[in-house]
Amino acid sequence: MLSTREKYYQMLEKEFSTKEAIMTELINLEAIMHLPKGTELYISDIHGEFTAFDHILRTGAGNIKEKISLLFGDRLTEHEKDKLTILVAYPREALDDKEFYAYRDRSWYRKKIRQLLELLAFCSTKYTRSKVRKALPKRYAYIIEELMYTDTNYSDKAAYFDQILAHLLDLEQGRTFIIALCQSIQRLVVDHLHVVGDIYDRGPEADKIMDKLCQHPSVDIQWGNHDILWMGAYAGSRACLMTLLRIAARYNYLYEIEQAYALNLRPLFMYAEEHYEKNPIFTPKEKNSSESYSIESLDSLEKVHQALSILQFKLEGQLIKRHPEFQMDDRLLFEKIDFDKNTVHLAGKDYPLQGSCFQTLQEDVHALTKQEDYVVDMLLASFQQSTKMQEHMQLLLNKGSMYLVYNQHLLFHGCLPLKADGSFLPLTVDGKDYAGKDLLNFFEEQIRNGCQSQQTDSPAADWIWNCWTGKISPQFGKSAMTTFERYFIADKKTHKEIKNPYYKFRDTHETCQMILEEFALYSPNSRIINGHTPVKVQDGESPIKGEGMLFVIDGGLSKAYQKTTGIAGYSLLNNSYGFQLVTHDPFESVESLLAKQADETSLKRVIDRDLKRILIKDTTVGDSLEEQIENLSGLLNYQEHNDN
DSSP, X not given: OOOHHHHHHHHHHTTOOSHHHHHHHHHXXXXXXXXXXXXXXXXXXXXXXXXXXXXXXXXXXXXXXXXXXXXXXXXXXXXXXXXXXXXXXXXXXXXXXXXXXXXXXXXHHHHHXXXXXXXXHHHTTTSOHXXXXXXXXXXXXXXXXXXXXXXXXXXHHHXXXXXXXXXXXXXXXXXXXXXXXXXXHHHHHOSEEEEOSOOSSSSSOHHHHHHHHHHOSSEEEXXXXXXXXXXXXXXXXXXXXXXXXXXXXXXXXXXXXXHHHTOOOHHHXXXXXXXXXXXXXXXXXXXXXXXXXXXXXXHHXXXXXXXXXXXXXXXXXXXXXXXXXXXXXXXXXXXXXXXXXXXXXXXXXXXXXXXXXXXXXXXXXXXXXXXXXXXXXXXXXXXXXXXXXXXXXXXXXXXXXXXXXXXXXXXXXSOOOBOTTSSBOOEEETTEEEOTHHHHHHHHXXXXXXXXXOOTTOHHHHHHHHHHHOTTOTTTOBSOOOHHXXXXXXXXXXXXXXXXXXXXXXXXXXXXXXXXXXXXXXXXXXXXXXOSSOOOGGGTOOSEEXXXXXXXXXXXXXXGGHHHHSSSOEEEEEETTEEXXXXXXOOOOHHHHHHHTOOOOEEEEOOXXXXXXXXGGXXXXXXXXXXXXXXXXXXXXXXXXXXX
């Protein structure tokens, strides 16, 4: 009887049927192992800001400009380098702009194509020809390869090169060829993308970000609290759904969600129109939408905003009562309202209420009316059945997780809840404690189970909501989410949300070391990459914590944060030499970029000491290749043994 290993070798033989094939693959894999590792880009807290996100991807977070500077040095002026950077990032827009390159004759096209081919070859030096080929557009792959690898120092080859270029231009393919080269450079300048949470909410174009990620060749996602909110709604949590729709109404992009995901919001709007009046407390925040709305439309949004808020609080109350183990009875605020006095009792004190809109509350303050039940169920069905929503949620499930260990670094969005003494804070469920890594694994299991079953208000869906706002949630990391207080109480002391001690302790080397060891990371070069909390740069806060062991890369892609942070966020690059922290200025528009003809992204080197250059054999990908090498070597020995 054949062993499991022998059965595996027989399966492997179907792909590698000869010794020559095995040895060729072994040589190939060993060679790949000794290439420098590709550049990784870490980005977090995108919050629906597609244009800013797209700009970071197109420019490789400043990496394209750096490559151009390294390659061309004094051969190009700084202005020429800036223009070339913009051309690579926005080729169509740059070529359509008659002022950007005012004079474009045949010699201009020849010169620009040569520059771009040189840059493409420079950006591809870390990769095998096979990998480069896969990154090239099929239409021009053969031509690009021929031009990239042709040595023009030989006269015959120079003539061959010139003839290909001449024929391209004769066929009026200069423009499309330049676009193809630029897109290939964009693809190769960053090898792998890490999205460290919060794709959704606050901005209007999360669907476009998700579309782009669906097309990305190499990406992973660490779920943020706002992503989990959407996954909760997809799983069947009615409280999560009302919350994300309320946020959309608050930030004025509800219509964009409706159009992007083909949601049926008509029952909601009809219900809100029937039961609610104008209320300035619920006027949507700054204009996020590209549409121009009438006064009537904004009035309607105001009413919908109220309806969604009340529905959210009702459903949250029901959920809290279903789960006394959540220990959130202090958030049953509808039960603390004195409707005659229009006050609410909090922490031993009565506070006057503003913007009260409690006309749909019944004797059971958390019960939905029959009409409300119908509206909510219709919204949930529309959300779960949306084809685009299903595609995007599946991407989050397939490419995402609560945390990731990659190349000996730990990536997660929120926090690892800690006690006041700095030790891990446990969540007790059915008599079992979950803390540290186990806590993240517990919530990931609930999220996956909930999204698989999609049962309305199932226990798993309720736990996903808890992950959004619970006291011991690794994604929320605060004492309470004071949404009710922010709407209805003027006294800002009630708005305070106390952060988990993690956010104090992560400044220390000891805590970062403890967290890394919790995930079996003992390398002195291991780092934590953390999103979630805006870095208040203008107040002197640094994104580098724990004596250089932890990087916080949220900082303000979301326009709602930029007044607080003073910048437009951070991203992080990690190439074969180490980490670089990238500071982003607020992105205005492509038109503004073309007019200024300057790329203003700044790069800051974080690790100044010289590190041993990291090769693929030192990475997570290298671990996989090493396993393949061991299996192929075993197959070779197996064949030789059988031959004897």
